[in-house]
Amino acid sequence: xxxxxxxxxxxxxxxxxxxxxxxxxxxxxxxxxFRLNLVGKYLTYAFxxxxxxxxxxxxxxxxxxxxxxxxLGGYAMAMFLKLEASDPETTKIQSTPGIxxxxxxxxxxxxxxxxxxxxxxxxxxxxxxxxxxxxAWIVSFAMFKRRVGGVYFAIITQAVALILTVxxxxxxxxxxxxxxxxxxxxxxxxxxxxxxxxxxxYYVCVGMLVLSMVVCRWIQTSKLGTLLLAMRDKEDRVRxxxxxxADFRIFVFCLAAALSGIGGALFTLQVGFMSPxxxxxxxxxxxxxxxxxxxxMSLVGAVYGTLLVNAGKxxxxxxxxxxxxxLMAGLFIGVVMAFPMxxxxxxxxxxxxxxRGRQSALREASAARPQPPSPPPHAPMKSTAxxxxxxxxxxxxxxx
Amino acid sequence: xxxxxxxxxxxDLTVSFDGFKAIDALTLYIDKxxxxxxxxxxxxGKTTLLDLICGKTKASAGSIKFKNEEIIQVPEHxxxxxxxxxxxxxxxxxxxxxxxxxxxxxxPSGRSVWGALAxxxxxxxxxxxxxxxxDIGLGDKLETEAGLLSHGQKQWLEIxxxxxxxxELLMLDEPIxxxxxxxxxxxxxxxQRICQNRAVIVIEHDMDFVKKIAHKVTVMHQGKILAEGPMxxxxxxxxxIDVYLxx
Numbered sequence: 177x178x179x180x181x182x183x184x185x186x187x188x189x190x191x192x193x194x195x196x197x198x199x200x201x202x203x204x205x206x207x208x209x210f211r212l213n214l215v216g217k218y219l220t221y222a223f224x225x226x227x228x229x230x231x232x233x234x235x236x237x238x239x240x241x242x243x244x245x246x247x248l249g250g251y252a253m254a255m256f257l258k259l260e261a262s263d264p265e266t267t268k269i270q271s272t273p274g275i276x277x278x279x280x281x282x283x284x285x286x287x288x289x290x291x292x293x294x295x296x297x298x299x300x301x302x303x304x305x306x307x308x309x310x311x312a313w314i315v316s317f318a319m320f321k322r323r324v325g326g327v328y329f330a331i332i333t334q335a336v337a338l339i340l341t342v343x344x345x346x347x348x349x350x351x352x353x354x355x356x357x358x359x360x361x362x363x364x365x366x367x368x369x370x371x372x373x374x375x376x377x378y379y380v381c382v383g384m385l386v387l388s389m390v391v392c393r394w395i396q397t398s399k400l401g402t403l404l405l406a407m408r409d410k411e412d413r414v415r416x417x418x419x420x421x422a423d424f425r426i427f428v429f430c431l432a433a434a435l436s437g438i439g440g441a442l443f444t445l446q447v448g449f450m451s452p453x454x455x456x457x458x459x460x461x462x463x464x465x466x467x468x469x470x471x472x473m474s475l476v477g478a479v480y481g482t483l484l485v486n487a488g489k490x491x492x493x494x495x496x497x498x499x500x501x502x503l504m505a506g507l508f509i510g511v512v513m514a515f516p517m518x519x520x521x522x523x524x525x526x527x528x529x530x531x532r533g534r535q536s537a538l539r540e541a542s543a544a545r546p547q548p549p550s551p552p553p554h555a556p557m558k559s560t561a562x563x564x565x566x567x568x569x570x571x572x573x574x575x576x
Numbered sequence: 577x578x579x580x581x582x583x584x585x586x587x588d589l590t591v592s593f594d595g596f597k598a599i600d601a602l603t604l605y606i607d608k609x610x611x612x613x614x615x616x617x618x619x620x621g622k623t624t625l626l627d628l629i630c631g632k633t634k635a636s637a638g639s640i641k642f643k644n645e646e647i648i649q650v651p652e653h654x655x656x657x658x659x660x661x662x663x664x665x666x667x668x669x670x671x672x673x674x675x676x677x678x679x680x681x682x683x684p685s686g687r688s689v690w691g692a693l694a695x696x697x698x699x700x701x702x703x704x705x706x707x708x709x710x711d712i713g714l715g716d717k718l719e720t721e722a723g724l725l726s727h728g729q730k731q732w733l734e735i736x737x738x739x740x741x742x743x744e745l746l747m748l749d750e751p752i753x754x755x756x757x758x759x760x761x762x763x764x765x766x767x768q769r770i771c772q773n774r775a776v777i778v779i780e781h782d783m784d785f786v787k788k789i790a791h792k793v794t795v796m797h798q799g800k801i802l803a804e805g806p807m808x809x810x811x812x813x814x815x816x817i818d819v820y821l822x823x
Contacts, residue, residue: 399695418656
């Protein structure tokens with residue numbers, strides 16, 4: 177029983193189960209399909225956010241270009257869907273039937289070679305993960321092996337985001353340009369626009385997200401997770417303990433990229449289009465804000481952060497569209513100044529200790545009751561709560 | 577002198593920073609099982625020498641041989657794997673991890689990405705952590721967060737982290753800086769114990785401590801070796817008295 181309890185707390189299963197219940201039961205029961213589809217869209221950003229927890233929170237590497245990997249995954253999926261939507265029958269009015277409409281508008285008369293493999297679904301699913309991971313590997317190998325890090329790395333990721341946006345917009349004939357890829361309808365003949373399909377895709381998204389979180393949590397509890405924390409704080413000590421620091425950073429950057437790619441693909445499936453506005457610098461920074469608000473050390477926190485910020489964005493941009501960007505900036509500055517560990521940090525350092533203190537006070541009060549005169553119940557609470565609360569686990573050894 | 581039985585053979589080693597030679601054609605041999613103390617005034621190049629041996633700084637010229645193998649081109653983490661351990665001047669430990677985790681992470685297995693993912697702390701590793709923790713006097717503090725240790729305990733923990741790797745050459749940069757008298761004595765005992773079966777280089781300023789532990793002393797000055805030999809001989813050397821020990 178105790179072993180089970182330890183196992184549950186090691187993998188933080190309680191909070192994960194709570195989140196799963198919220199996403200898989202509570203929200204589908206309370207929201208209509210339009211709103212639920214919106215939540216599904218937000219959850220695709222949560223893949224990026226949990227990737228940032230691993231990369232930024234654990235690895236100490238801030239990337240301001242995660243939109244690149246989100247976009248690559250999304251575009252890979254969009255290319256498959258676009259090809260399926262562009263069968264010769266529906267595109268027979270084009271001068272070249274059977275190719276995507278935007279190619280036809282750009283006087284392209286033949287499907288480009290790099291598009292051809294995206295006719296295959298298995299290839300596309302592999303590409304959703306492999307393409308972002310490969311780019312991440314190239315960028316991070318070049319940077320981390322040369323010990324480029326910190327702010328310089330963040331700036332380089334921004335540059336990559338800008339380059340990819342310019343490339344996508346400039347190569348309109350191959351990418352759909354600034355409009356992106358639209359009119360995506362079916363997967364192997366299955367219409368993704370019906371309500372049933374939206375429910376199914378929502379659950380696929382939730383399932384993949386929970387699975388990703390379990391994998392990330394497992395990595396956090398492995399020696400690799402410990403090493404990430406170690407090299408974040410004392411890089412040289414790790415290096416001079418015989419580890420190649422760059423290899424671990426490359427791994428975690430590729431992991432974050434792969435997660436972002438999966439998120440991007442699920443975005444395309446649920447929203448029905450992909451465009452460069454999800455690739456560039458602004459969306460990339462927004463994704464960092466999700467992780468920062470939720471708490472960059474907490475996987476579950478990052479998901480809540482993503483949901484809250486996006487719900488706020490939807491709410492405010494419906495009411496005050498001009499103010500939203502300022503509010504967002506204010507939120508980011510406020511969180512970083514006041515709660516550097518985000519919502520999860522507030523939960524851990526304020527709510528949980530307060531609750532524990534209350535619980536132990538209640539227990540003492542009920543134990544003390546038979547002996548008259550019984551002390552007022554709030555008195556022991558005041559004295560025991562702070563001592564109980566402030567000492568983190570493991571400090572007890574200090575007093576011995 | 578290319579084929580030797582030394583643990584470490586440094587020959588004609590030079591490093592210059594913008595023309596300034598921090599280490600100038602320095603030659604130094606360390607025997608197996610030897611505890612060598614390096615002393616010298618500030619700026620003599622003591623820490624730079626350790627940086628060069630462990631690979632933190634790249635040499636401009638010269639040769640460093642560890643167990644008769646040229647290592648001047650070998651990257652830092654591979655030098656560690658060959659058996660060179662380095663303790664930094666300020667205690668360099670993972671403050672947010674427990675003492676147990678600090679030692680466990682230093683155990684030399686699962687050093688690749690996939691190895692670290694598959695790593696499990698076997699009974700043998702846990703036993704080793706326990707042994708080392710007792711060696712450095714932290715046997716009852718395994719679950720303590722390392723950041724909460726006293727300064728002296730942090731220094732010991734870092735030495736313990738190196739011991740986990742069982743290095744054949746151990747380099748300690750001012751291991752007793754900031755320690756109380758009692759902690760210094762304990763550290764001296766610890767060093768005498770751990771220099772069995774391995775070569776140890778210690779940088780230190782405290783002469784009483786040096787006397788207590790040194791087999792041989794090397795005095796550095798302006799990137800060169802000024803004197804070398806047993807403590808009494810070095811202390812009597814007029815050159816050494818002139819630049820370092822004072823009259």
